[in-house]
Amino acid sequence: MALVDAYSAGNLLVPALNREGVECVHVRSPEPDVNMVKLKFPEGFADDIRHEGDLAATVAALRAWEIDCVIAGGESGVELADRLNAELGTPGNGMSRPTCRRNKYEMVLAVRDAGLRHAATILSSDADEIIEWAETTVGYPVVLKPVASAGQDNVMACASAEEVRAAHDRIRSSTNRQGQINTAVLAQEFLAGTEYFVNTVSRDGRHHTAEIWRYCKRRIPGGHIIHDYVEPLSPDDPDAQALESYCHQVLDALEIHNGAAHAEIMMTADGPVLVECAGRLGGGAAPQILSRSMAANQIDLLAFSVARPDEFNRLPASLHRLLGHTLYVHLVNPDDHGVAPAHEDMGVIRALPSWAHTVLMHPEGQPLTRTVDFPSQPGYVILISDDPAQLRADYEKLREIERDLYTGHPVSEQTLADPA
Known part of the structure; x- marks a missing residue:
């Protein structure tokens, strides 16, 4: 199979596919995400094909590898992956509105024309x-x-x-x-309500829900809206079924028949309304960590759909189930200037009882700007605990630690324990 622009969540898919015995080649689009190309590129590809704009040439290169599936490894790969699948005749997405999975205006029109609630x-x-x-x-x-x-x-x-x-x-x-x-x-x-995201994997038009998460966001000066944290929604929550049903209808409207999707949905007083839906994996996945608290994750489920499609199609539509309590906390630099922390600076966060995983998105010592979006955030931390009170206490402590974390003079564990 082939992955297009595997710079973000797509780079986690390679080892999952390799575990399933699937060989991968990589396709680089002419316009990859300028932020994601800075991240570490994964190993494990049998070939690295550069698409220079000549679709026929890229198709020929993929046919030489007998590619049977093309998947977008990130947002910049969505349209090219769809075009390649259409040319190769491999399982892909509908092409009656080929831009609706990237162009947010075309997306709204497709959802509207399907008779669904829309902004x-x-x-x-x-x-x-x-x-x-x-x-x-x-x-x-x-x-x-x-x-x-x-x-x-x-x-x-x-x-x-x-x-x-x-x-x-x-x-x-x-x-x-x-x-x-x-x-x-x-x-x-402006959609008033609570925002969620739903991560799905589809095969042959059959949709399966891997995860549903609730967003907590902040509005900050300048009109920016940034992520604070996200937490998984229990399948027993009254909103879960409505979100899942609406999401699957959106996937049909956008002709997402195969592969992963990441749908952001606002639960309003009138019901769920789409914010936007991406025809690719959700970002920031950490399957080896989240498997401690969730029964399914999108990365492993997508690999399973590629390697064993018949078994995948026999799975139930709803696969999300919680095994523990989780917070996925986005690190936030509140100041106009800052410095990316070193590994040892993060020790005070790793000492939190519920700490499970940290990803830092900038090299140690690199200057930081104020966090206003995903690329400018310092990274993220995953907290997991059987005790929701412990999770909340550790979240509050983390935000306290952040007051000094990006100054170049972060606090120590001893300072926090004995401020005097």
């Missing part, structure tokens, strides 16, 4: 047009974002015309995470 949305290169739409249609706040990006890239909640103009100018004057110029800006109504 009021406008796409415009004119800030005044968005302001008029907001003031006559949905009111403030409104959410502005690039039409095709990922990782909270320039996602801003705007509470006034002035904030809309500032956000619009910022987005139009920047490129998205694939280095593409933002020629227009997407604006959507």
Whole structure:
């Protein structure tokens, strides 16, 4: 099989596929995620094919390897993976609306045309047009974002015309995470409620839910919305069935028939409404850690669907089940300046009773900016415990530790234990 742009969660898929006896080749798209290419590239590929824009040449190279499946290893690989599957005749996704799994405006139109709840949305290169739409249609706040990006890239909640103009100018004057110029800006109504994400794996149009998580986010100065932490939703929760059912309908609307998907959904007073859905793995996965607290994870489930499709198709639609209590905490640098912590600086966090895993996203000593999105966060920490009270106490302690963690003079365990 082939993976396109395996720089983020896709790099965790390689060992999972290898364990299933599946040989992988890699395809590099011409416009990979400018942030993810900085991460360590995985070993284990039989070949590394560079797609230079000539689809026929890349298809020929994959046919030489007798590729029977192409999967997006990250957001930048979604459209190319779909096109390659269509040309190869391998299991892929529907191509009647080939951009709807990347272009968020086309995504809304596909969901609308399927008769599903959707956010009021406008796409415009004119800030005044968005302001008029907001003031006559949905009111403030409104959410502005690039039409095709990922990782909270320039996602801003705007509470006034002035904030809309500032956000619009910022987005139009920047490129998205694939280095593409933002020629227009997407604006959507602000959805009030609780936000979740649902990670799924599909094969031959049959959808299986691996995980459902609840977001806790913060709005910070400048209109940015950042992740604080996420926690898994119990399948017994009253919202779980509605979220899963709606998500599977969204997958049908977007013609996601094969592979992984990561759907962000707001549970509003009227029911679930799509925020956006990506036709790829969810980010920040740590299957070897999460298997301690969850019965299924998206990485291993996707590998299973590739290696043993008949067995996969016999699985129940709902696979998520909790074995323990988990918090996935996003590290946040609150200051305009900072320094990426060293391994030894993180010892005070590793000493927390519920600590399970840490990923640091920047090299030790590298300057940090204020956290406003996924690429600017210092990393993340996974906490796991049988005791939810312990989990909450460790989360609060972690945020306390962060007050000094990025200053270059982090606190020690002894200082925390005996501040005098």
